[in-house]
Amino acid sequence: MKTDLLFAPEQLKRLACRILTAAGSSDKEAEIVAAHLIRANLTGHDSHGIGMLPTYLRSIANGLLIPNTPLKLISDTGAILICDGERGYGQRVAREMMDMAIARCRDTGLVLTALRNAHHIGRVGSYGEQAMAAGLISLHFVNVTDHTPVVAVHNGADGRLLTNPVCFAMPGTAKHPNLLLDMATSKIALGKARVAMNAGKEVADDTLLDSHGSPTNDPRVLFSDPPGALKPLGRHKGFGIAFFCELLAGVLSGGGTMQPEHPRHGGVTNNMLTILIDPQRLVNNQWLESEVDAIADYLLASPPATDADDEIMLPGEPERRHAEQRSRDGIPVDHETWRELLAGGTALGIPESELNACQTTP
Ligand code: NAD
Numbered sequence: 171m172k173t174d175l176l177f178a179p180e181q182l183k184r185l186a187c188r189i190l191t192a193a194g195s196s197d198k199e200a201e202i203v204a205a206h207l208i209r210a211n212l213t214g215h216d217s218h219g220i221g222m223l224p225t226y227l228r229s230i231a232n233g234l235l236i237p238n239t240p241l242k243l244i245s246d247t248g249a250i251l252i253c254d255g256e257r258g259y260g261q262r263v264a265r266e267m268m269d270m271a272i273a274r275c276r277d278t279g280l281v282l283t284a285l286r287n288a289h290h291i292g293r294v295g296s297y298g299e300q301a302m303a304a305g306l307i308s309l310h311f312v313n314v315t316d317h318t319p320v321v322a323v324h325n326g327a328d329g330r331l332l333t334n335p336v337c338f339a340m341p342g343t344a345k346h347p348n349l350l351l352d353m354a355t356s357k358i359a360l361g362k363a364r365v366a367m368n369a370g371k372e373v374a375d376d377t378l379l380d381s382h383g384s385p386t387n388d389p390r391v392l393f394s395d396p397p398g399a400l401k402p403l404g405r406h407k408g409f410g411i412a413f414f415c416e417l418l419a420g421v422l423s424g425g426g427t428m429q430p431e432h433p434r435h436g437g438v439t440n441n442m443l444t445i446l447i448d449p450q451r452l453v454n455n456q457w458l459e460s461e462v463d464a465i466a467d468y469l470l471a472s473p474p475a476t477d478a479d480d481e482i483m484l485p486g487e488p489e490r491r492h493a494e495q496r497s498r499d500g501i502p503v504d505h506e507t508w509r510e511l512l513a514g515g516t517a518l519g520i521p522e523s524e525l526n527a528c529q530t531t532p
Pocket of ligand 1: 290312313314354355480
């Protein structure tokens, strides 16, 4: 197998900006979307990084993603904000929604926001990071619509849902900063199956069903017709959380659920319900920090299990380590993803030589 290509983060971001502006985005929008994608690569989530651009170009061509669409505020009743993404870049409209909600939370201490009809919002952890940078706690519930369902319900044989992610973020302390749980409710994110397929790899046992409902390790089943399905995380428990994402994000945002009467155009639409909390309204900072440090230290001091597959870490730690390593050593991109980026870029009229020029060793 060929080794991945390696890019300095700034080079990859320039490449993303070039493709995004060629696809119609203003410089400012391209900068926001590109920064989000590269941060996903940096934190180790290649599934939500620059490799999403070919999908976005297809969505633009099909009228499912509309560049230069700002967030639309539908309703503002103090601590409750309802917004419509109107099929704009999710990375932009969700960020704008978070900016608005963070400003409001300074006054109200607690904010609930519902965002509907955003094109793919990407790595949900990035909105948790936005909240943490403002000293706030955030809880996010997301559903996915407009796409063929490829996540099975517990004990089901076919896809009925998508990967409905949840994210919980808390600023933490100097010793344990940025506590961030950000995860799909399927066994793995759909994008991770795409990354495995592009790299010619299999996925772990007990992750996938083929289109007949039988177990398989071949990620290609998810991208064939009829598709197979990802299994829900943690059996009935992950399914239960995914179901509540449909209820909280899909129903309460007004954006809708995966129920079959809603159209499925083959795009990726996200709805998100977000709760922002100012911790200072609840406890004093000294107590919060000492208690967070105490519980974090206690958990990390557990002796490793005999079948441990890694050291004990808190949620958010793998991303922090990836970001440190990839900022230093560069971001790997597999050859299939690179081929798709070149095809997408040249179709927009960008000379291949210009795209290839980004490909220098960091
Ligand atoms: P993952 O399985 O890589 O990580 C999930 C969480 O577990 C993270 O918070 C991570 O910090 C933590 N974690 C990982 N290994 C750990 C360990 N050994 N010890 C302790 N904690 C650990 O993430 P995923 O489920 O594959 O999701 C990947 C990304 O996909 C996320 O950013 C998610 O937001 C995104 N996503 C987006 C959508 C969408 O529709 N926009 C849908 C699904 C997923």
